[in-house]
Structure formats: structure tokens, C-alpha cells
Amino acid sequence: MLFKSRSHHPTEEELSAYIDGELASGPMTSIAQHLRGCEACAAHSDSLGTTKSLLAELPRFEPSRSFVLSPELARERPRPAAPRRSPFVFAPAVALTVFLALVAVDLSSVSDSSPESSDRLAMPESAAKAADDAAGAPVPAARDVTGQAASSNSLPPTGGAGGESQTFGAPATISPVPSPGQPGRTAGLPPATGQPQAAGAAAPPVAPAVPQADASSDGVASSTATERQGFSPSDTDSFRPGVAASDGETDWLRLLQIGAFVAFVVSLVVAAWSLLRSKGRT
């Protein structure tokens, strides 16, 4: 409080707080002493005190009805919202971080490419698209699966909270298995260099080598990935996503990646569900 001495005239704010008894004991005493010796300030204080008293004497009224809530409303009450929701909200981000970390570990362990691993690209169409979307493919127009590309682009590009709302648009596409679309909701995550590994990770560990019967779907993964790296589709052969699949350590890594990815998708669904539930109540 600014008021410090008896000779100093208190401000209106100080006088008001003084009337309300909202000053520390020091300033209260000082102002009380000042008011005893300063007629102008005393009159000022009196008028403010009068105003306060008049307001306090305004008639109050009793409500004409009771406001108690009916038992039906009890069903509408959300459970303690914030504390319960937050784990759901952040779980996708955590799972995704783990997944990306595993991809990064995988990447750092890859110093060489082996031609044998090229068959990893021959994955089911869904897994290929999933991996592609997970990589935040910025050039969807060139793809056969335009629907997927469009849905991916229309979503907020962030994980976490953004990811939850993203699931509102197409909950039906969400499944525990890496599916097209869902991974795309991780938009904005993996660095470009993570694409090949993301593709490998999203594929089932024993992904059946799909014959080139569906050449276009195979091309989705390879061409999109290569476009981002400045390669032409014809360079696909030189594109090697990882080390030899027979490596035991890498297999473990793959399993972990798949586990983390599945956890991400599941937690995304749970987060969306929990958000929808809480919003439905408000």
C-alpha cells in the first residue's frame, strides 16, 4: 500500500480499502491516525463509508422458487473432467513419441542398405499407405489414393490434442491395425528421413510379399517417398528402407515399433472417445 505516513493524504483506493478493512495493520493504523487530523480526508472517507452502508441496505429478495436440481441431472454430470481426461489426451502423443524414437533408433542403426530388404516395400496396400501418410506426405495429388490424401490434408497437423479432434472426422477408419488414414493423423511428425523406416515399421513383421499385381498401390509408397527425397520413381530400386530383416535385433525393433504404433492408434481412439463423451455432456 502506498500510504505511508500521517502527513500523506490517502488515495481514494486506499480509503476504500481502509473502509473495507482490507489493509495491513500498519497502513490501517496510519490512515486512522491521519483521518483524525485531516478533516477533508475524514469527510471523504465518511462519504465512501456512507455509500457502502447504503448499498448494504438495499433490500434483498428471496427467490420465488427453489433451484435444487432434479435427480435426472445427476446423470448429465461429467466425472471429474480434467484429471481424467488428460491421460487420454496425452497418451497418443506419448505413444507416438515412443514410436518415433524407435524409428530414430532404427535409422541410426542403419548405415548400409541391402538389396534383400527391398521386398519390404512390397507390403499390403494399406500398410504402404499408412506408412506414407505417417510420413506426412506433402504431395498427395500425385497419388492414386486421392481420398486418403484428402482426408489426411484436411486434418490439423499436430499430434496430441489435434490428434483427438482429428479422429472425429473419420472414426470408422480407426482400427488397432495400422490402417490407411489413421497413421496419417500423425501428420507433421516424422522427419523426411524417417519415411522408409516408418514404412517398414507400419508393415506387419511378416508382411507377405504382395506380388506386383497391384502395381499402383506399390507405387504409392515408393513413388511418394522418392519424390520427397528428390528421386524419380525409376530410382526406386536404389531405395533401401532398412537393414536385413533377418537381423534379430532389428526384428525386435520392428516389433517394438509396431507395438508403439498400435498403442498410438488405440490411445488415439480412446482419447477421441473420451473427448466426445465429455463434450456431449456440456
Next chain:
Amino acid sequence: MDDRLRRAREGDIAAFNELVLEHQGLVVNLCYRLLGQRQQAEDAAQEAFIAAWRGLGGLRGDIFRPWLLRIAANACKDELRRRGRRPSTSLDDALEDGMPEPPDAGPQPEPVLLQGELRDRIEVALRELPDEQRLALVLCDIEGLDYVEIATAMGTSLGTVKSRIARGRARLRDVLLREPELLPTRFRPKV
């Protein structure tokens, strides 16, 4: 923590209704001072209690009263926004709306010192204050909250509360002193 509040948080609507009964007079009077009309004040109060019940999970600590008043004040702001205007400021409107009458049953308010024109003048002057000053002043001088509770109810700092109360009170004082003859003798400034 208030046992009723704890039980209400666990989903016990009977416990919450005990809190409603304890606070409904406070809430409805606050709404009346902010909206200026009795029926709308009761509607806003009901809305506030429903919102409070639904939002109970978001209440931190044991500060139910200011938290509830904040919800009520926000309900009133929403209502004013819907109306697109301030609470009725004309004396005629205030009179036409009918000033609240104490119920037949139940305790009468304190000896009614403020009658007729003076009461109307104060009501109108109060309604002419800026929203935030009016809310702070009502919470302080009419509802009797301390500054800390008011700061919580208004979601602002103590300094801002002090300032709003001081300015609102001074403004109201200036209006009243323009017609000192209306003031009860004991309140008239000494000449």
C-alpha cells in the same frame, strides 16, 4: 473441505442440492443486481447451478462460493450479451419491473431503511456503473465478500479488485451526493 462439496464432487446430487439451498439467495440476488430483472435473475441463477453441477469436476480446492458466483456472473454476462444491452437503466423500467418484495413468509430483510426514491436512485446508479465495477461493488458491499474472494470470483488480481471497488464506490457516491436531501439524516454530509 466441506463434506457436502466432497460428496457432491463424487456425484451425490443431494449433497450438491444442500449447497444450492445455502447459496441460492446469494446467487439470485447477485444475478438480480447484474440483470435488473427478477425473472431473468432466477433463470440465470438456475442456469448457473446447472453449469456448476456439470463443471464441479473442474473446481479446484475449497473455494465453492466465489467459484459459483463467477459462474453466475458469467451466466448474467451471457444473458446481457444475448439481450445486446445493459441492464435496464431507466427509473421507469425499474419501477415497472417491480422491485423485489420480501416474501410473506420467512425473515424480513433488515429494517427497510431505503425506501422509495432513494432506493431507486441507488439501483439506477448501480446499473449505470461499468459492468466490472458494478460486479465488484455488488460482491463487496451487497454480498459481503472479501477482496480475495472477489478476486477469485472475478478471475482477476487483488489490485484490480481494489481499483474497481474504489472507482465504482466513488462514482456512486458522487451520484448520491448530487441529491443529499434524499439521504437519511444520519448519512447527510455535515455542512
